[in-house]
Amino acid sequence: MPDPSIEWSDAEDGGKWLWDNYTRIRAVWADLASWMRGTRASGESEEEAQEPGILILGPGGVGKSTFAKLMTDAVHPLADMPVQYDESMDVESYTLEPPGDGGETEFVVLPGQQHRRADSWPELLRDVQDGRFRGAILFSAFGHHALGDVSYKDSALYAEHGRKKPAFLRAFLQKCRDDELRVLSDLATHLKLCSRPVWMLSVVTKQDLWWNVRSAVEDHYQSGPYSAIIDEVRNHRGAKSFRHEMVFASLIIRRLMTGRGELLKNNVAGYDQEYQLRSLWQLAVTIDALRQWEQGK
Amino acid sequence: MTTRTSTKKSVGNGFVEHATPLLREYTAKLEESVRNADELHDLYYLAELENGESERGSSASKRLQDERRRSIRERLARIQSRVKKLTPAINQLDRQVSQMIEHGELGSELERVELKLRLNELEDMLAAARKIKSSFPTAG
Structure with a gap:
């Protein structure tokens, strides 16, 4: 899968580059979506052709629904991405429609808020054990979780940290990173017990918000407690029945704002659509690696 | 005791007291809509049965039977329209409450539990209201 060339000098050139390369990346994504859909064997009924689904999970406000919409063509990343965080109230299901006679694949997106997990997560995590899913995509954002329709000034953390915004933000990012580890730990327990070969993709989003400290971010996920939990699963299952990949990306370039329009953190200067598109390309390449593993290559 | 009440009200700008x-209120309104729609479906089904019997009548x-069924259809349309108009603001209320449960500074954990229970009731009823059918069963 060749890397798209990146060479442009002005805005007009940049726009053309984005359009041309987005079209190329879209073609790759369509190919990947086609793989996820699977194909129906001759004589196989529609029910029999149903491929095991893909589970998408992570804390609230990290990009799970955005990703599912991108993969199912519900939105165009350069034209109509949502500008405001829209919290999912319940389990969402997105179906990759079969081309021709292909079987369907379902993306199941779990709601991320902690208070919603007790209602909807246990049953679907048991489904992971039972082999209903061929893979799980776990989203994180180095703690940069979107705050919905609430002011940061109404949060318990703001009160606990002297009602100072910088202290609140530091505590909020740390609390969210701790929650990312809790979610991984929950998933890992069920991946260890999964009855079929299964893959896991870790997607660390909002690259545009932490690009200036990317070494620290990569260390956090690739050398710290996060990778220790992944290693546990790998050691437990063996490389033939578990494959993990990780990708750092930006699904949408946006400042970290509350739903009330309060700025919490600006994007890192210099992170533009060129970097974003590169990250989407990397995401496609990474999913392709999972495809090859699944197909035994 | 007086001091505690006054502290509690100041927390979260009195969010729990407002929410x-x-x-x-809106759980009750949605519940009423769902109940009325169920009753209309039953009424329509009865009207269909009676219509079959009155085929041999005058x-x-x-x-009279046609008029009765038309009236039931109109009443159901009004219920659906009401639910449709309420839904965007109810969604907004839902998300505000959800974010306060998740992140908000509340007076106590019991308040968080209370909000969670009431939010569950609202969401259940909203899901039921969205399923109100526009078509009626026929006596077949």
């Missing part, structure tokens, strides 16, 4: 009555009787 709880709203959650109760034309005046048939006209």
Whole structure:
């Protein structure tokens, strides 16, 4: 899968580059979506052709629904991405429609808020054990979780940290990173017990918000407690029945704002659509690696 | 005791005090819509059965049955329209309450539990209201 060339000098050139390369990346994504859909064997009924689904999970406000919409063509990343965080109230299901006679694949997106997990997560995590899913995509954002329709000034953390915004933000990012580890730990327990070969993709989003400290971010996920939990699963299952990949990306370039329009953190200067598109390309390449593993290559 | 009440009210700008009555009110309104729609479906089904019997009756009787079914359809349309108009603001209320449960500074954990219970009731009823059918069963 060749890397798209990146060479442009002005805005007009940049726009053309984005359009041309987005079209190329879209073609790759369509190919990947086609793989996820699977194909129906001759004589196989529609029910029999149903491929095991893909589970998408992570804390609230990290990009799970955005990703599912991108993969199912519900939105165009350069034209109509949502500008405001829209919290999912319940389990969402997105179906990759079969081309021709292909079987369907379902993306199941779990709601991320902690208070919603007790209602909807246990049953679907048991489904992971039972082999209903061929893979799980776990989203994180180095703690940069979107705050919905609430002011940061109404949060318990703001009160606990002297009602100072910088202290609140530091505590909020740390609390969210701790929650990312809790979610991984929950998933890992069920991946260890999964009855079929299964893959896991870790997607660390909002690259545009932490690009200036990317070494620290990569260390956090690739050398710290996060990778220790992944290693546990790998050691437990063996490389033939578990494959993990990780990708750092930006699904949408946006400042970290509350739903009330309060700025919490600006994007890192210099992170533009060129970097974003590169990250989407990397995401496609990474999913392709999972495809090859699944197909035994 | 007086001091505690005054502290509690200042927490979260009195969010619980404002949100709880709203959650109760709109859960009740949605529940009423769902109940009325169920009753209309039953009424329509009965009217269909009676219509079958009145096929052998006078034309005046048939006209009466037609009028009755038309009235039921209109009443159901009004319920659906009401739910449709309420839904965007209820969604907004839902998300505000959800974010306060998740992140908000509340007076106590019991308040968080209360909000969660009331939010569950609202969401259950909203899901039921969205399923109100526009078509009626026929006596077949």
